[in-house]
Amino acid sequence: MAKILVLDRSEELAEQIRSFAEELPNDPEVVSCTKIGSIDHVQEHDGPFSVLVAGPSLGTRAGLRRLAAIHREQPGTAIVVAFQNEPDASLREIVQVGAVDMVDYPVDDLSLRAALKRALEMSLRIGAVTVYEPIYQPAEAVPQTRNARVFTVCSATGGCGKTFYATNLAMFLAQNSSARVALVDLDLQFGEITTSLRLQPSYTIADVLSHEDEDVDLTTHIEDYLVQYEDKFWALPAPKEPSQADRITPTEVTKILDVLRTHYDYLVVDTPTALAETVLAAFDLSEHLFVMATLDLPSVRNLGLFLQTLQKLRISSDNVSLIMNKVEKDVGIDVEQITKLFPQGFRSTLPYAKEVSRSVNLGKPILAAQPEADIAKRIASGLTEFLPPDARRRLEESPAASGIKIGSLSRLFKRRLVQITESAR
Ligand SMILES: Nc1ncnc2c1ncn2[C@@H]1O[C@H](COP(=O)(O)OP(=O)(O)O)[C@@H](O)[C@H]1O
Numbered sequence: 514m515a516k517i518l519v520l521d522r523s524e525e526l527a528e529q530i531r532s533f534a535e536e537l538p539n540d541p542e543v544v545s546c547t548k549i550g551s552i553d554h555v556q557e558h559d560g561p562f563s564v565l566v567a568g569p570s571l572g573t574r575a576g577l578r579r580l581a582a583i584h585r586e587q588p589g590t591a592i593v594v595a596f597q598n599e600p601d602a603s604l605r606e607i608v609q610v611g612a613v614d615m616v617d618y619p620v621d622d623l624s625l626r627a628a629l630k631r632a633l634e635m636s637l638r639i640g641a642v643t644v645y646e647p648i649y650q651p652a653e654a655v656p657q658t659r660n661a662r663v664f665t666v667c668s669a670t671g672g673c674g675k676t677f678y679a680t681n682l683a684m685f686l687a688q689n690s691s692a693r694v695a696l697v698d699l700d701l702q703f704g705e706i707t708t709s710l711r712l713q714p715s716y717t718i719a720d721v722l723s724h725e726d727e728d729v730d731l732t733t734h735i736e737d738y739l740v741q742y743e744d745k746f747w748a749l750p751a752p753k754e755p756s757q758a759d760r761i762t763p764t765e766v767t768k769i770l771d772v773l774r775t776h777y778d779y780l781v782v783d784t785p786t787a788l789a790e791t792v793l794a795a796f797d798l799s800e801h802l803f804v805m806a807t808l809d810l811p812s813v814r815n816l817g818l819f820l821q822t823l824q825k826l827r828i829s830s831d832n833v834s835l836i837m838n839k840v841e842k843d844v845g846i847d848v849e850q851i852t853k854l855f856p857q858g859f860r861s862t863l864p865y866a867k868e869v870s871r872s873v874n875l876g877k878p879i880l881a882a883q884p885e886a887d888i889a890k891r892i893a894s895g896l897t898e899f900l901p902p903d904a905r906r907r908l909e910e911s912p913a914a915s916g917i918k919i920g921s922l923s924r925l926f927k928r929r930l931v932q933i934t935e936s937a938r
């Protein structure tokens with residue numbers, strides 16, 4: 514006899530199914546489990562089930578994790594999800610639990626009966642040991658494994674604007690492409706990504722590691738530890754307590770970044786000022802480093818030392834871009850002179866701008882808060898080449914869409930650079 518298991522905190526869905534169960538193929542028995550924690554017991558005691566109907570209370574990340582575990586253990590049970598219109602989970606996550614069908618809850622008898630009939634027929638026809646491939650596919654096929662490009666933002670001196678630049682780099686990539694972008698805060702002691710974006714994370718990088726000891730598969734759950742910034746990109750926050758930072762080893766950083774790479778298209782890594790081992794671990798995985806400096810002698814001197822260190826680490830200068838930030842006039846130092854000291858030149862020269870403080874106080878990257886500001890356009894024009902090829906072409910073909918005019922901007926950029934240089938004299 515076929516059995517349907519209804520998993521939800523309320524009995525309602527089970528009762529609805531019971532009301533028409535005898536019209537379903539093989540007159541299945543409907544078993545209800547309202548204590549989600551005791552599912553294992555119910556399966557052992559009353560299983561196996563041909564169909565599992567997951568009600569709206571499973572439409573959370575934790576609920577989906579549980580469903581995915583059930584699917585792994587009982588691949589022969591066809592899962593039908595009945596979630597509220599906007600479950601606290603993406604379509605992709607729902608697909609990953611192996612659901613064979615999905616209905617919007619509340620659902621009318623007719624649609625629910627049709628979904629259950631199909632699920633039962635599949636289960637009866639194919640037998641209880643088959644692994645179902647989900648028939649419910651998102652419009653855009655999601656590749657299972659990604660291989661993110663990793664960009665790390667670093668500097669030799671503090672307060673150069675690493676966090677500012679890293680959040681804007683993540684924003685730029687997310688705004689101008691459909692890529693999945695994750696921003697990772699490796700400033701483990703004093704990370705500021707969550708405050709600068711006003712995020713309220715449930716978890717931090719420290720939690721990823723504390724769960725590692727348990728028998729949890731990091732690859733399956735890593736996304737749960739990230740918090741989303743609007744609908745743009747995701748962030749993995751630094752630990753809440755500085756004291757938790759010491760416990761995170763370079764090997765663990767490598768492991769986390771490696772796992773994240775398989776889930777996102779870009780990782781943007783923000784770092785502390787020190788060249789810590791954990792930062793070197795990020796360098797090892799990075800395709801490109803953005804090294805920041807400001808227009809003052811200590812910063813410029815340390816930039817030189819920093820670049821020498823990168824050479825010793827055998828990081829090719831082709832994979833390093835210099836960013837001069839907080840450029841002001843009348844500070845007794847000249848961008849042109851500095852440029853002579855660094856023959857590779859600066860990818861972007863960013864002015865000191867009060868819009869930056871304004872955007873930080875708003876909790877938004879400047880590319881979101883004031884994309885029309887000069888500094889925002891300068892950041893964007895320096896980053897176009899890091900977009901995926903199609904997104905880059907789109908931007909170059911219709912630059913108006915993003916407010917960037919490549920040709921005129923570079924002319925403007927040159928002119929401004931000359932102005933800054935001259936006024937700094
Ligand atoms: N171009 C800029 N103009 C004005 N203020 C800036 C600029 N870049 C960064 N800041 C400010 O300088 C401070 C330090 O920047 P932050 O990104 O936190 O540096 P870091 O992460 O390198 O320590 C922040 O208050 C930030 O808002």
Ligand SMILES: [Mg+2]
Pocket residue numbers: 675676677700705784
């Ligand atoms: Mg910082």
